[in-house]
Amino acid sequence: PRPPLDLRPRSLSVTRIEKLRRDPYGVYAERILRLAPLGPLGVEPGARETGNLLHEIVAEFTLAHPAGPLPDNAPARIHALAREKFRDRFDDPDFRLFLWPRIEAGLARYIEWERERRPEIASIFIEQNGKLEFPLIDGSGFRLSAIADRIEGRVNGDLVAIDFKSGKAPTKKQVAAGFAPQLTLEAAIIEAGGFEAIEADRVADAEYVRLLGGSGSGLKSLGSNNKPFPQLVAEHIEELRTLLDQFRDPQTPYVPRPYPQFIDEYSDYDHLARVKEWLTGDEGGGE
Numbered sequence: 001p002r003p004p005l006d007l008r009p010r011s012l013s014v015t016r017i018e019k020l021r022r023d024p025y026g027v028y029a030e031r032i033l034r035l036a037p038l039g040p041l042g043v044e045p046g047a048r049e050t051g052n053l054l055h056e057i058v059a060e061f062t063l064a065h066p067a068g069p070l071p072d073n074a075p076a077r078i079h080a081l082a083r084e085k086f087r088d089r090f091d092d093p094d095f096r097l098f099l100w101p102r103i104e105a106g107l108a109r110y111i112e113w114e115r116e117r118r119p120e121i122a123s124i125f126i127e128q129n130g131k132l133e134f135p136l137i138d139g140s141g142f143r144l145s146a147i148a149d150r151i152e153g154r155v156n157g158d159l160v161a162i163d164f165k166s167g168k169a170p171t172k173k174q175v176a177a178g179f180a181p182q183l184t185l186e187a188a189i190i191e192a193g194g195f196e197a198i199e200a201d202r203v204a205d206a207e208y209v210r211l212l213g214g215s216g217s218g219l220k221s222l223g224s225n226n227k228p229f230p231q232l233v234a235e236h237i238e239e240l241r242t243l244l245d246q247f248r249d250p251q252t253p254y255v256p257r258p259y260p261q262f263i264d265e266y267s268d269y270d271h272l273a274r275v276k277e278w279l280t281g282d283e284g285g286g287e
Helices: 014-022 024-032 047-064 074-085 093-120 172-176 182-191 229-246 275-279
Strands: 011-013 121-135 141-154 159-165 203-210
Touching: 011 014, 014 024, 014 141, 014 182, 014 229, 047 074, 047 093, 047 121, 047 141, 047 159, 074 093, 093 121, 093 203, 121 182, 141 182, 159 182, 182 203, 182 229, 203 229
Parallel strands: 011 141, 159 203
Antiparallel strands: 121 141, 141 159
């Protein structure tokens, strides 16, 4: 589809930019056709609801302990907070037997992670809203927005952006290639002064931290010796401008899954794009 320019979005969040990079058709269906999937009937809360509650738990716990070392009873406090948040789920035996132990283990790892880094932290900002506006090639304007899970001010003056994941985090290769630019673009907004509570400054690094899943807390750093994180930030904001300029060309289509190797989950709009037909190379039948 090649919709008219006046219908194309003039603002997107950093997470939707990731979608635009990986699956432009999904942005077309969601933002231009304004199609939203209906929730299934009679289904128990799933991964999304669990993830939202885990984010709430970590945010509330951090706001209750905004600076300095954690108290000795921190594990008990976050455990009690989690039991309160998930109180409506304990009637489900599958939740009690399978998911709740994973939640407890994930929060225990989070407390260990938090204790390790507290001596290096001067300030913590939680759930901050930011935005960055800039012009595009055709003279139109665009607004990039973000809600930051956590931004740390270190005692050495560095800023570090943190995003908590209840599911799978992107790999360093995906971030470096520009297919997971959430934290690099969030850093660009910080550096431009787009978060009112945070003084504009260079972001030294960023991390994805896993709250639920396998062992380990997640990626320790998104930068590398070959490409430090500030270099990634500068590259990704320029790549974003180029990408958005391309979509200001009326001939640029919203292609479904242009890079199938970087799509590892089902999209709510795959059936509209008839992905199963062309992704498997099936040439039989058809309308």
